Amino acid sequence: xxxxxxxxxxxxxxxxTWFGVGYAPVAPGTWGSLAALPFAWAIAAxxxxxxxxxxxxxxxxxxxxxxxxxxAAGPHSDPQHIVVDEVVGQWLTLAVAPPGLISYALGFxxxxxxxxxxxxxxxxxxxxxxxxxxxxxxxxxxxVYAAALLWLALQVWGR
Numbered sequence: 001x002x003x004x005x006x007x008x009x010x011x012x013x014x015x016x017t018w019f020g021v022g023y024a025p026v027a028p029g030t031w032g033s034l035a036a037l038p039f040a041w042a043i044a045a046x047x048x049x050x051x052x053x054x055x056x057x058x059x060x061x062x063x064x065x066x067x068x069x070x071x072a073a074g075p076h077s078d079p080q081h082i083v084v085d086e087v088v089g090q091w092l093t094l095a096v097a098p099p100g101l102i103s104y105a106l107g108f109x110x111x112x113x114x115x116x117x118x119x120x121x122x123x124x125x126x127x128x129x130x131x132x133x134x135x136x137x138x139x140x141x142x143x144v145y146a147a148a149l150l151w152l153a154l155q156v157w158g159r
Contacts (some may be wrong), residue, residue: 004098012067015084016064016067016070016083017082018036022080022081022083032083032086036087040091041099043055043103045099049094049097053092053095059088060136060140063084064136065082066132070107071135072131084136085135086139088140089143089146090108090111092143095147096154107150110153111142114142115142115143115146117142118138119145122142123138125137
């Protein structure tokens with residue numbers, strides 16, 4: 001990749017890697033999810049936890065475009081260094097919970113588990129949807145499961 005291509009790709013790569021977090025040498029998806037937490041807390045504290053839904057929707061669209069560019073520039077269909085999808089999934093999961101150490105820790109764990117297991121239709125999307133949409137979609141779908149379980153846990157055990 002020449003320097004002109006790198007320069008054009010730089011803004012997309014910055015977003016796709018969530019400001020470079022995706023370049024972590026071990027478990028970049030986990031680091032991406034962790035890096036999403038302070039942003040989620042700030043958004044939820046400033047405007048309410050349900051505000052994470054439109055924030056995640058906006059970042060989904062931005063991440064889709066950024067991921068398209070990064071995927072098109074490289075040899076992999078879903079490179080590990082793209083972690084904006086984990087940020088979106090984490091925000092979607094946490095939208096059901098007010099900011100709190102226990103709710104965020106549980107939301108983090110549930111989303112990571114759902115992202116790894118990829119229950120249907122997340123697993124289907126991971127295998128069959130290409131490009132930036134495929135990168136983003138499987139994590140958003142996995143987040144639906146994680147959010148439902150987080151909401152249920154908070155209802156059963158209280159906030």
